[in-house]
Amino acid sequence: MTQIAGTIMPADIRGQIMRDPTSSSTLPSLVVRMLEDLQVEPESKVLEIGTGTGYSTAVLCARLGEEYVTSIEYDEEVASRARTALGRRGMYPTLVSSDGLLGYAEGAPYDRVIATCGVCTVPAAWIEQTRPGGLILTTIGGWLGSSELARLTVHNDGTATGLLLSGQVSFMLARPHTPPALGLLPDLSEGKEREAIIGTDALNDWTSRFVMQLAAPHAQHLTMERDGHTEHVLVDVESGSWAALYEKDGRWIVRQDGPNAPWDAVEEQLGRWHAAGTPALEEFTVSVTPQGQTITW
Ligand SMILES: C[S@@+](CC[C@H](N)C(=O)[O-])C[C@H]1O[C@@H](n2cnc3c(N)ncnc32)[C@H](O)[C@@H]1O
Known part of the structure; x- marks a missing residue:
């Protein structure tokens, strides 16, 4: 855990953590597994969403060279720490501090898009900014707390389709996709x-x-x-x-x-x-068109 509730650093915590984590360092074995699932090849131009500590960005730079890597982090403070950490390793990829759900059109088209934060629905911008035949790897999650990695191929017609992978992979949801505060509940006695x-x-x-x-x-x-x-x-x-x-x-x-x-x-x-015989998540297909996202089995 490297940030809590959008502002708190773990080193500043005294006692119990009552708020949600907002940034963390991804398990290194998961970073490697995801880069394998992403099928990066020499000269693949990659857009990463969720720079976090910069660890996965550094692995991408080591594999491809910094000129092929663009990474977006929502939180300016987290982005600035990642910039420093990567600079200390002599790595200067394109680092952008903004909402990664909008992608980064200036660097498009990309061969690969990888998200290390989860989404409820795959954003249209990622598909628009990936070249036909390119791949998008992201966890698709939701507000009941279940999620899975999905690998989508982008097609000429601007749609993207693919399968869920395996492993019960879960990431914190992208900040604009987190659920609203429950607030005042409806009257639960009638109904x-x-x-x-x-x-x-x-x-x-x-x-x-x-x-x-x-x-x-x-x-x-x-x-x-x-x-x-x-x-x-x-x-x-x-x-x-x-x-x-x-x-x-x-x-x-x-x-x-x-x-x-x-x-x-x-x-x-x-x-x-x-x-249908309770198919496993690996048998689920994901399809994203301008009309929206459908997941079926
Ligand atoms: C699990 S961490 C990423 C860890 C990183 N890959 C690493 O190896 O350290 C998820 C990150 O996604 C960032 N994030 C959340 N929503 C985002 C968004 N809409 N755009 C870009 N980054 C976002 C969070 O601030 C957090 O730093």
């Missing part, structure tokens, strides 16, 4: 109640959680004590839709309200995934 077909145990499995995220992409999960029992709540603060589940006499009961009925959507999607 339509029924017996649930699927209980919240589905949240304990990485792949089924990924599938749930696809069904309810704006839902966040929390637990609360209510009327003497634990309730699992999925809430979409933007639309005001929510679902609350609790166990009663060995059965799951769901109560939900709002325009999207999140648990109906989750059960429908999980039902389709079960009917």
Whole structure:
């Protein structure tokens, strides 16, 4: 961990960490695995999103030469520390301090784009700035906390398709893709109640959680004590839709309200995934077109 809550350095912490990490050094073995997955070749022009400490940027420079490497970091303080660290190693790639979701058009087209922060949806700018045949490697995640690496090939028509890879790879979400603060919750006492077909145990499995995220992409999960029992709540603060589940006499009961009925959507999607034989994430395909992103199996 190299930064917490966008401002705090780990060395300044006394006691327990209560806020979320905002920058960290990627596990070196994961950096290498991702550079292999990215299939970098001599003279590949690479755009990296999430410079962080500069470690993965340094490995890219060592492999390709600094003239082939552009790296973007959202946080100016983190970017400046990475610049110093790379300079100390005599490495001067193009370092940009801005929102990497917009890419860096000045250096385009790139042969490869690699993100060491996660995204919920692959940004259009990355596809536009990658040459046809080029590859984009990123983790696709969501607000229920599941994610996986995806490798997409960019096509002549401006779309990109590919597969999820394996390993339950997870990165902190790109700052503009982090969930909004929960704030004041909707009134969870009203709502339509029924017996649930699927209980919240589905949240304990990485792949089924990924599938749930696809069904309810704006839902966040929390637990609360209510009327003497634990309730699992999925809430979409933007639309005001929510679902609350609790166990009663060995059965799951769901109560939900709002325009999207999140648990109906989750059960429908999980039902389709079960009917297909619970395929692994490596069997999921990702397609990104100007109309949006779809993930299917
Ligand atoms: C896990 S760290 C990257 C670690 C880095 N690869 C290394 O080896 O040290 C993720 C980084 O992504 C940065 N980040 C988050 N959102 C971003 C965005 N929209 N554009 C660019 N960088 C972003 C964070 O500030 C953080 O430094």
